[in-house]
Amino acid sequence: MMTVVVGSVVGCSGPADRPARSTVEPSISAQQRMALDDGDVTWDEYEAAFKAYEACLARHGYELDQPHISGDLMDFGVPSAAVDSGVDDTCYAFNWAQVDQAWQIAHEDTSESAQIVAECLRSHGIVPSEKYTENLERLRGNGIQLGDCPADG
Template sequence: MPDVMTTRDEAQRRMFVALAESAPLNRRAPRTLVALTVFAVSGVLAGAATSAAVALTAESRAGSNVTHVPPSPAQLAATVPGDTQLLGDPFFIERAVGPTTLDVGVAPEGATELYVAFRCLGAGVEVISIDGDVIGTSYCDGTGGGSAGGETVTGPGPHSLSVSGSGSYMLWASWSAPALPPGPSSEQSAAIADGTVTEAEYRAGFERYAKCMSDGGHPVDVIDTTQKVVRYVNSDASVQSGVEGQCYASEFAQLDSGWQSANQ
């Protein structure tokens, strides 16, 4: 059985798809913001890392050195999916050590998620939470690890974003609204209508998905079609642009899930 690659469930956490060369597989896992040290967050936080470090005063340790300067278009393009809309002013802590809590207030109109980007600046284990509920853990062994993704936030607020741990890090957040994935195509709907997925239906769905990706300017790199589960890799650009999410939901998501569930 193939290993789990990186992730998406519906509109999904697109930052990590197809980045793990050691596991170039198509399999998805549920959305969550789990930091892995093998991933480096470039984009928003990498740009900030080149600026002068903030002195570790009592205020910075407490997380009160919050700025609201928006990132550049280039930084956003490298970090936030192209089909995700950012709303309101972002929250940015250039450097903090130890526990930090951000008051992110009430979600602005239209926002359904809080998009969070985290970057390690030193060794430590950092737990990220929204309103006290853990959304991810980052195991930092230097300055290269990090994570980024959207997390659904419910309730009237005001809401809070917090980090607990002992290491140093950067933290960026913005209220957001991800694009909704399209419904299944007529071909995918017909294939799943009887509640089962045959190998022929699975492979036909993959071919439609691959064609959709190619038509969108992001061809799929097929690794192996001889196994029960097709092994393939997508570019991070296809994920960031939103093309991968649209094609996957339309042509392959339910077939992929049904086939892999029956063939574990």
């Protein structure tokens, strides 16, 4: 007795509106998207996105160097091998980049850079603004370079 298997390929004519299954990963994680949804990134969301970034690196065999909080930012070193392999970029973009950017922009007036610029203005007898961008303009308007300021603030 002989068994014959007959199959056919059935398809539709014309292009599909969208593929049934996409192999492209989402550009950012659901956690990062939810943190951005209301336009206001909280500390808990910032920290959670950072931890997701850190965990992603760990899944690929990399560990951040001395991660800690500095002011209102996460501070750490990234292994050069993680950078060279592209894993750092992938993990950062998917888990933390947009949350990190939103957080830093929202907190630019209290950043370490803002404090350095304000101290620079004070050292030249200029009262700084509470706004970082205004203080940068005051530096430029007065012809002051950061190199003209005391190194220790």
